[in-house]
Amino acid sequence: MIEEIKESIWKVVTDKVGPTVTVIGGTHGNELTGIEVVKKLKAQFGAGEIKLSSGTVFLMLGNLKAMEINQRWSGDHRDLNRQFYNERIESEPDGTYEDSRMREMLPILKESDISLDIHSANKPCEPFLCSASSAKHDLVTRWFKAKKIVTDPNYVLGGQAVATDEYVDLQGGVGVCYETGLATDTSRIDEVIVDILNVLRDQGMINDGVVLPDITQNETYELVEAIVLTEDGFEYKIEGGSFTPFVAGEIVGIHGDGKEIKPDFDGVIIFPKPKDHWVSGLPIGYLAKII
Numbered sequence: 493m494i495e496e497i498k499e500s501i502w503k504v505v506t507d508k509v510g511p512t513v514t515v516i517g518g519t520h521g522n523e524l525t526g527i528e529v530v531k532k533l534k535a536q537f538g539a540g541e542i543k544l545s546s547g548t549v550f551l552m553l554g555n556l557k558a559m560e561i562n563q564r565w566s567g568d569h570r571d572l573n574r575q576f577y578n579e580r581i582e583s584e585p586d587g588t589y590e591d592s593r594m595r596e597m598l599p600i601l602k603e604s605d606i607s608l609d610i611h612s613a614n615k616p617c618e619p620f621l622c623s624a625s626s627a628k629h630d631l632v633t634r635w636f637k638a639k640k641i642v643t644d645p646n647y648v649l650g651g652q653a654v655a656t657d658e659y660v661d662l663q664g665g666v667g668v669c670y671e672t673g674l675a676t677d678t679s680r681i682d683e684v685i686v687d688i689l690n691v692l693r694d695q696g697m698i699n700d701g702v703v704l705p706d707i708t709q710n711e712t713y714e715l716v717e718a719i720v721l722t723e724d725g726f727e728y729k730i731e732g733g734s735f736t737p738f739v740a741g742e743i744v745g746i747h748g749d750g751k752e753i754k755p756d757f758d759g760v761i762i763f764p765k766p767k768d769h770w771v772s773g774l775p776i777g778y779l780a781k782i783i
């Protein structure tokens with residue numbers, strides 16, 4: 493049985509006890525793959541094409557107002573995937589749409605054993621996972637086609653736990669964000685659904701006789717530092733999407749005041765933001781190393 497419990501949040505329940513798995517799309521409104529994944533799963537559960545044999549699945553669309561305008565965020569310019577931090581959660585609502593939506597999503601994430609938040613990038617890149625590196629996370633991430641995993645044990649991304657996956661991790665669950673490639677590329681929708689169904693099969697929540705695929709080895713990267721834009725501007729000396737490599741001593745970019753970003757390790761650039769998303773005082777990209 494599937495029912496909409498809040499606007500664009502659906503619950504699929506069974507009468508048999510089992511894990512709670514939440515699938516999220518549209519946390520950023522212009523990232524179409526996740527939105528379609530959630531809509532398709534909702535239709536398939538609704539039509540009985542997929543049958544849950546135990547546990548609970550939540551299907552959730554994130555930033556509905558941003559989706560309406562096909563933008564990363566709503567007119568309030570708040571990043572929904574940076575709202576899941578304790579100080580924000582414990583403060584009074586600030587009147588922005590993203591704050592109120594975060595509060596609607598929160599109780600569902602809190603009870604999730606596993607959350608799968610489907611994203612995509614604003615520059616071309618191969619699919620990759622954002623996930624903590626642990627045995628229980630590996631049990632989930634192993635079913636995704638992506639071979640690369642980005643971990644952020646030191647909270648370089650947001651300075652503290654801010655994203656859906658990080659919030660779920662802090663509640664004792666397994667939070668994963670999946671970056672499926674370029675935001676306008678919707679060619680991986682069905683592939684992502686297969687990966688998600690394999691997670692549910694592995695958890696014993698779907699018994700449809702489908703044999704799980706072989707597991708392949710992942711490559712893990714760790715975020716080391718953020719490149720934060722200053723008033724003086726910045727110029728990348730290495731252009732490209734996530735996983736564009738650099739070698740130790742190479743100049744990745746130069747701040748407007750002449751200060752060079754010259755890492756002393758071999759690594760890759762992660763989440764380089766297109767220039768129209770640059771905001772002074774905020775990160776415009778990250779450096780990661782392979783571990």
Ligand SMILES: [Zn+2]
Pocket residue numbers: 519520523611612
């Ligand atoms: Zn995103």
